Amino acid sequence: MKKILLLFILFTPILLISQTPCASNVAGGFPCSDYDLMDHFDKATLSSRNGSDIWGWTDPLDNKEYALTTFEDKTCFLDVTDPVNPIYLGFLNTNAGSNYWRDVKVYQNHAFIVADIVGAHGMQVFDLTRLRSVASPPENFTADAVLTTGFGGSTIGSCHNIVINESKAIAYLVGCRSANGGGPIMIDISNPTSPVAVGQYTADGYTHDAQVVTYDGPDTDYTGKEIFIGSNESKVVVVDVTNPAAPTKISEVTYSNTAYTHQGWFNKNKSYFLVGDEEDEQNFGNNSRTIIFDFTDLDNLSYHSEFLSTSPAIDHNLYVKDDLVFQANYRAGLRVLNIADINNIVEVGYFDTYPANDSPSFNGAWSIYPYFASGNIIISDIDRGFFVVRKSGTLSVSDQVFDESGITIYPNPAINELKIASNKNNIEHLMLYSLLGQKIIDKKHSPINELVLDVSNLSEGFYFVKINNSYTQKIFVKK
Template identity: 55%
Template sequence: MTVFVPKKCFFQVIACTFLSILIFGCSNDDNNSDGSNTILPQFPCENGFANGHPCNGFDLMSHIPNDILGGEGAEGNDSWGWTDPETGNEYALVGTTTCAAFVDITDPSSPIFLGTLPTATVNSLWRDIKVYNNHAFIVSEAPDHGMQVFDLTRLRNVANPPETFTADANYNEFGKAHNIVINEDSGFAYAVGSDTFNGGPHFINIQNPTSPVAAGGYANDAYSHDAQVVTYNGPDADYTGREILIGSNANEVVIIDVTDKANPVQISTIDYGNLGYAHQGWFTDDMVYFLLGDELDEINFGTNSRTIVFDFSDLDNPIYHMEYLAPTSAIDHNGYVVGNTFYVANYSAGLRAIDISSLDEGVMIETGFLDTYIPNDNTAFNGAWNIYPFFESGNIIVSDIDGGLFIVRPSN
């Protein structure tokens, strides 16, 4: 049975149905004494729990399970977000084994499931989504999937949600890819872990989103699992204004100048002790430090969840700065920096927030969490795959392998 509950629950003068509460929630706008409008969480963090999920400092606004997002038996994987520049509405773009799902989370306590874009070929455990110029770009490790392009402005006026969408374009210069990275400043996408360029970055000009054009690639350092690409404005004046790719390449981290797509140049490489699998990393806002997650060090070496921090002040000579060990042995997956906070999807331990304001002194301190996977915090591949902490509203989305979409916010 297909269930849809609009943003303002039916018959607000009566209580929401149990199903509405479970999947979409009631709109619970309330007026404070000062007249301001406040959105209340469905499940506030109280006495260390939010609807049974261990928590500290984060409320669970709402939750939509995988069988709603992707159908019976679907599992969750990656996610990203989009803010409509015309309306200010916020949307969660959630990957599942079967599709990409689109959810309006403008009212995070009463999200609207708008519909899905099915996989281009067959189902896959891996689906990755990024956004540029109001379009979503979607890759998968499904054979012959290529890159789907979807015009997100179509989400403004969905008459009968949930709808089944079709792609606006398909790019087929590669078949499968593990991930996609986009530099929104330059209008170039980088598919990594594809079946081209030895798995290294595959360059795509997406300045006209629905007419993507192959722009070369970089094969010299073999497989790249994940990357961040920036137009550099950090402390190393030698590279100001250059387009720099930081690749998490399983066996090392590589820094590449990709400004000239026809002639990408390796700047440097770096490894570290107890290297299991260099998985994914993110620059600090000032581009001084790069925070790396290793996906297998907890399994291979028995450490607690570990973040390795490099000093990238000199891109030609990156150096090890410090490592942070979390208070859990769960595996760290994807992490992102917003100001002085490092947000990490910590698989079975859920969303973790870490204060990095004293990174110069070698200090990182966990300040809050919401555990999306209730059964345990084991060193295993369950739970939070990805987070998107970049919405200006403070909404944070967590895509969970087992649980689906969680919308959370810092507790007031």
């Protein structure tokens, strides 16, 4: 039998796509639940340094999806439109030194990048439309602009983070060490390659991270206002920044067992604000903790509750999409919470990018970006590079790019049926093999462009589908 398998592998042209289904709570060696691995770029492929932040861009011209993933020394750009075959297009090197923190956000088809404890870095600006035509990837890009002058002529060097509400042409630099004491510096980016500092806020000291929204929540006193919610190390601060030249504090709130108020995000109707404390796991011995504040009245914020994970890992960045919270929890990887009922939060899935253990240490998943319309989710990992994952069973032909064969096979994993589609109307012969090379199905047809194969009677496991004696794909049948 081993000989049959060897001959099958040697003499059959196999296209092994990168997608690996989450089966028995494992995908490609990574623990998982209800989230499949689409692809993984090892850190060494992208950088010799540690990974940090990540964000995404969807090209309005053709809806292609791009990942912007950062490392200590650079920002890398990948086309993830076909999630099982991402393309590494190029990178933008640091504007100064290399260090642990680099952050990126997007506005009007431009990426805005800052870095911390690297000297005179400033804010890099990169025109993302340059990714539409890359002749010889990976290309070594240069920035289209660099901002080094802050409000009132001060110098912008190293900043910890950048925040952008994409409905407004203002970027907020926070945690800057060379200007302003670390409070937000407001940058007009209406002309992305000619950014100008137009304000700052200094009353509450250092801001580590923030969310800024055009407010449409339950407190009608602030409807339409630009509201800044800062995670300021020991508290959460709410500031009206509608006029960036004259920001006004609204309120603040804190909580018990405060170690380091790191980052937070509104739920979908802005009644609640969810916050992660980055050091409470080490300082107080609790599991990953998400603190929930009642934000129904912005003038009178209050503690509502907290959710404790089953994992002792340190929580880092979290983002909310509809009723789901996507958390990067360092050594526990991506954790997905359902917050439809804020009083009954439930973990509904995970993808652990750090399989070794969940101990409270600073390794593993740094951040995630869950906002692509396709459902693709991208993860940056300090130690293991770049991941594309997706909720199990949601990959379809519309999410994949036909290669030169003109054939694609989906869904993968398959549960009851498997579809084979062609854009060349050339499906004539289908064969299905077991992983050991045993032929299970052999069907011939007149040329068609789609075929549905019943796999409900097959045992769970990997199989090979061979089309027209030339195109072969590995698939997984899931029970």
